[in-house]
Amino acid sequence: MSSQNPLQQSGNNLDPWYSSYAARTAGLAASEVRALFAVASRPEVVSLAGGMPAVSALPQELVIDSMNRVMREQGSVALQYGSGQGVPKLREQILDVMAMEGIKASADDVVITTGSQHALELVSKLFLDPGDVVLAEGPSYVTAIVIFRSFQAETHHVAMDEHGMIPESLRENIARLKADGRRIKFLYTIPSFQNPAGVTLTWERRVEILQIARENDILVLEDNPYGLLHFDAPPPPALRSVEEEGVIYLGTFSKTLAPGFRVGWALAPHAIREKLILANEAAVLSPSSFSQLVVSEYLDTIDWRAQVDRFRGVYRERKEAMIGALTEYLPNLSWTDPQGGFYVWLTLPPHLNSKQMLPRAVKELVAYTPGTAFFADGSGGNNIRLSFCYPTPDAIRLGIRRLQNVINGEIDLLETFAATGPLHTVRDRSYSAPPPNLD
């Protein structure tokens, strides 16, 4: 039964370019976990996984009016290439948005990007070399971790509690990494209503963390998609409101207007801004003129602050539905109670693994994001990120009730096998690429 055909020695791996891919693409692959998320798009499934904004809460006529005016009055500009830095008027208007969180800046230092995700990619491209270190909260935004990895940098996590990143943990990480001769390029943080944990960095800690970064010459990358989506009191002022030279600030209209426009921005110190513009031009020539002008028109003619208030009301109601359902159906577990944003961070009993449990959840028609997605080292197994932003309150209650069945089923199964000793992991359902809609 040995080989008979010399033509068949190498076989066909169905990808003639397999050996040509850049090393940084390692891990960009379909995975079992990613496949399971395909079911989340079915209407029978309550998806508590994705971070899709509730665009149904945005009256479409407001957007249609803005689009019509743009095409009627500036059509030839909207359909043309634009500046690599973005539309000047929109950059001025972004100053008003950022002022709501205490930021004073010049429009010259704003660079508009194709969503803030793109700004994150550009900043990473400017700063990260293979082997560099990025510090980030543990847990942190899954796609940020994927971007850092794509530049062959390592993400090291700084511990958090209910008040956000712990300064002492930051100090310890910096000291350890410096002692190991590692190069820390920046500190990535989502200080307000953090993704995925939902917690907010206190004012005292904001000041202290900036001080630590300054003392150690570490650039801070402040990602603030949710800051305006507070339920009651606003979060403390942005880090960028305190520190100008040491902070790059990322903002977006994806949550306060709609993600479909793909309009975000970076506010950067002058020297970095210059490089960001060049990198933006190299990547996309210019961000979408049409989208920028529609957003600008919307900000100019619509009471957008009232619309943000409506969004807050929708998300507050959904968050309360989720907390209420968790209290009713899973009273023995613990979770964060965010005061804004999109996410609740659920902690399971320590012997449960949310990634291993996901197929059972899909079978029960509820989807969530396993905590392991939010750690570069695969920890977070007994955590789940629950998104309350997209499903209705009724759907949220149904989803949590189903999750109760999933967790009880898993506990029952593990108790059945408890006497066999520790359960070794033999199959790695790896998070090689993020599931869709994990923004």
Add this chain to the structure above:
Amino acid sequence: MSEDTTPRTVVVLAGGISHERDVSLRSGRRVADALAQRGHQVMVRDPDATLLEFLDESRPDVVWPALHGASGEDGALRSLLDMLGIAYVGSQGKSSRLAWQKPTAKVLVERAGLSTPRWVTLPRDTFRELGATQVLARVLDSLGSDLVVKPAMGGSALGVSVIESGDDLPRAVVDAYTYGEVALIEHRVRGVEVSVGIIDLGDGAFALPVVEIEPRSGVYSYEARYNAGETSFYTPARLSDDVAARAQTVALETYNILGLRHISRIDLIIDEAGVPWFLEANVLPGLTETSMVPQAILAAGFSLGSVYEKLSEVAIAESN
């Protein structure tokens, strides 16, 4: 479309709510594209509560159930299509059920005198009643620690573990139970992993060239199946003519034993002595870009479109 073939209305069913939804969507799109390029009027539908009414009213010439996993492969939907009197490609409901339940298929194949690895089928409740430690100890005594653990129903290697140590058995069984209530624990036969596609283009079923599978990781996992580049396929397999012919014969016998129809894929391991061991039968083989039956069809000198078209015609003719 050949000159004597009538343009057909075809409904390709793809998606569904099984764990294999993503694979199904890929298979369905490929089938739809191939048939559309042959000039047929093709619609892709994700099954939902409106499907049966839609089919009853629209009465397509033929349905392609490109649904992997439960409902698509367990025979339920196929039985309903029979009730509606609508032609469809693939095995009928009862046969699909036999193949879908891996332990049942193994029993039937073994009774017919073919080889299949020793196994035990264990519902979850068995462990609850008899104690996991006690049960697993007997399994290890009987089957050894070189094992494959899988859900008794399902595909795409979801929930499948290949283990070499008894210490890993509890976790492997727990993983299988996250996909279903019954686990199949099978002695791992070492050898060459192959698949044999069987198709019937109207003149009787026949075996396609044997496809040999060589995953880079050593295990033909979900990731190895659906990421191009992660597995090398040899078509025809690097087997002697005798052994390849034996594998094709066993695959065809299995197809007949299970009463399958039109298209299927039989997975085998060829051991050191050249003996083919039956692993499982698939009533809807993967038809994606990286799947084996399409590779075997091309290796046999057919085009995908012509084969899918002929299978459709066979289904229509049988329905009439």
